[in-house]
Amino acid sequence: MAELDLYNAQFMDHVHNPDYKYQMEDATCSHEGINPSCGDELTFSIRLADSGTIEEAAFTGRGCAISQASADIMSDLVIDKTPEEAVGLCRLFMGMVRGEITDADELERLDEAVLLRDISHMPARVKCAELAWRTLEEMLEKRCPDTASAEVGRHG
Amino acid sequence: MSLTENELASIRENPYRADFPLLAGNPGLVYLDSAATSQRPRSVxxxxxxxxxxxxxxxxxxxxxxxxxxxxxxxxxxxxxxxxxxxxxxxxxxxxxxxxxxxxxxxxxxxxxxxxxxxxxxxxxxxxxxxxxxxxxxxxxxxxxxxxxxxxxxxxxxxxxxxxxxxxxxxxxxxxxxxxxxxxxxxxxxxxxxxxxxxxxxxxxxxxxxxxxxxxxxxxxxxxxxxxxxxxxxxxxxxxxxxxxxxxxxxxxxxxxxxxxxxxxxxxxxxxxxxxxxxxxxxxxxxxxxxxxxxxxxGIGMAVVERREALLARALADALSALPFIDIVGPAEGERHIGSVAFNVRGVHPHDVASLLDMHTVCIRAGHHCAEPLLKHLGQNSTCRASVALYNDASDIDRLVDGLENVWRVFNG
The missing domain is CATH 3.40.640.10 (Type I PLP-dependent aspartate aminotransferase-like (Major domain))
Structure with missing residues (x-):
């Protein structure tokens, strides 16, 4: 069963030793995402460089291993990306875990996040895996529309 | 109170499982979610x-x-x-x-x-x-x-x-x-x-x-x-x-x-x-x-059903209590449980527990169990829940324990 690989050492390392789980100072914007049925809560923050790319990404919160590992992997992926590129990656990731996008070449853009592809066989866990990505997409699309603004999002 | 030899022997036997096509057809399946829905015998x-x-x-x-x-x-x-x-x-x-x-x-x-x-x-x-x-x-x-x-x-x-x-x-x-x-x-x-x-x-x-x-x-x-x-x-x-x-x-x-x-x-x-x-x-x-x-x-007799399930619930609660990394949510005494025992694996989200158990074909429930005010009252976000019915036996509980030990290993090396 492919799912057996999900909780592997690489995945568990993101759970136990997340690189991006901390409170960010001077965030450009922050946004909170929740999964009420699981009690997962996550606040995701980014700081944009003058060039408009994401120069720092971090999260705080609590939740299951899948939501936490997914947030850490996403943070690493979106650094140095433009908000538009990041939104594209969020959609690609959500397409992958929902089983809508399976093309390996296309998924290569997700880099390490491909670790979570087997979530597509675990429908009950899709919302856990998506939480960080949904939160970032929502933030970039609605809460943080002006990339030059230093406004902190509604929940920030 | 732990089970006597005779009590344990009676739940090691399982004359019922063969009556249930889904269980009989999946010999490795450990179904511990009867509080959500039971299996059905062929006659039904x-x-x-x-x-x-x-x-x-x-x-x-x-x-x-x-x-x-x-x-x-x-x-x-x-x-x-x-x-x-x-x-x-x-x-x-x-x-x-x-x-x-x-x-x-x-x-x-x-x-x-x-x-x-x-x-x-x-x-x-x-x-x-x-x-x-x-x-x-x-x-x-x-x-x-x-x-x-x-x-x-x-x-x-x-x-x-x-x-x-x-x-x-x-x-x-x-x-x-x-x-x-x-x-x-x-x-x-x-x-x-x-x-x-x-x-x-x-x-x-x-x-x-x-x-x-x-x-x-x-x-x-x-x-x-x-x-x-x-x-x-x-x-x-x-x-x-x-x-x-x-x-x-x-x-x-x-x-x-x-x-x-x-x-x-x-x-x-x-x-x-x-x-x-x-x-x-x-x-x-x-x-x-x-x-x-x-x-x-x-046909089995409700007194027999009741007694078997009480023994299974006691064995389940005892087995969980014996694991040092498990916290039972509810009374620890097996005698207090009818069908269900709620618990948590220390430091592990119940959904991760359920997913990892599923990989070993052990089915339990995890979440708020459609009782959000109760969980809030107990100071819990969500819990795991294992529940038994007459077609379960002691081997199901053994498999749950093995699965939980695996969960603990995955999260704690």
Missing amino acids: LDAALRFYETMNANALRGLYRLSVEATAATEEARSRIARFIGAADPAEIIFTRNASESLNLAARSLGRLLLGQGDEVVISIMEHHSNLIPWQQICAERGATLSYLYLDEDYRISEDELAKISPRAKIVSVTQVSNVLGVANDIAAIAARAHEAGAVCVVDGAQSVPHIATDVEKLGCDFLAFSGHKMLAPMGIGVLWGTRALLEAMPPFLTGGEMIDSVSEQGAVWAPLPAKFEAGTQNGGGIVALDEAIAYLE
Whole structure:
């Protein structure tokens, strides 16, 4: 069963030793995402460089291993990306875990996040895996529309 | 108290599993989620099929033999169910889809009969959402207040708590067994206290009727709701039992075909019980299958079922207590548990526990178990829950323990 690989050492390392789980100072914007049925809560923050790319990404919160590992992997992926590129990656990731996008070449853009592809066989866990990505997409699309603004999002 | 050699030997044996096609066909499957829905024996599945193969016709309406047979099968089932729960009159057995619909019926109809501005409905904090939201809704509609009985540190509703039931209370609705904690409430005491306050007592029997011998006379309640699918019958058939006097006084719940005596342009006369509460074509296959499910349980004997499940619950609670990384949510004593034991693996989210167990074909429930106010009261976000039925045996509990040790290894190296 492919799912057996999900909780592997690489995945568990993101759970136990997340690189991006901390409170960010001077965030450009922050946004909170929740999964009420699981009690997962996550606040995701980014700081944009003058060039408009994401120069720092971090999260705080609590939740299951899948939501936490997914947030850490996403943070690493979106650094140095433009908000538009990041939104594209969020959609690609959500397409992958929902089983809508399976093309390996296309998924290569997700880099390490491909670790979570087997979530597509675990429908009950899709919302856990998506939480960080949904939160970032929502933030970039609605809460943080002006990339030059230093406004902190509604929940920030 | 740990199990004796003889007790352990009896749950190492399993004469039942082979009767259940899903379990028999999946030898490696460990099904510990019967509190969500039970498996069904071959005889029950056959009964549903036989209904459609040999007597399929709309009950009640037809004047031809098939319909008469379908009607007779329905009424035989009604009689058996009445006997099974100690009800004197089969006309007091109302068929519904499930316990949720039964409780919605009770809340809607009783609420319209009894509740006015300033009246009170009392429920317990351990209610499943099915015995909570219908009361929230009807209270809001009637200007009544919904109040709660809370648990003491021993997970019991104390006498002091029961004393809170005021004369303003018109309805007291409680579960007999918690779907999360597996603990039982003293329904006889609660019903007596409700009646003393002048209130009607409704009981959610979804987690009790499948597992312990039920006698509504002894319970002393006025209504009892339960689901077929948690007691070896198919999904989509449930029961509400109520006392004739109250059912006759209550307005109907769903209206339409079959539930009327006569209809004019501007009005209708309701049919007598039980038809008054059974609008539309009933679930004929489900009804005869529920009849067969009860026949299966009676064939074994509810005393035997009750004893085996009590041993399984004790073995389950003991096995979990023996794991140093497990916290039981609820009483640690196995004797307190009917069917279910809730627990957490320290530091691991219940959804991760359930996913990892699933990879070893062990099925448990994880989440808030449709009892969010209870979990909040207990200071929990979510928990794991393992639940047993008569077709489980000691090897299922061994496999759960192996699976939980694996969960702990994955998270703690």
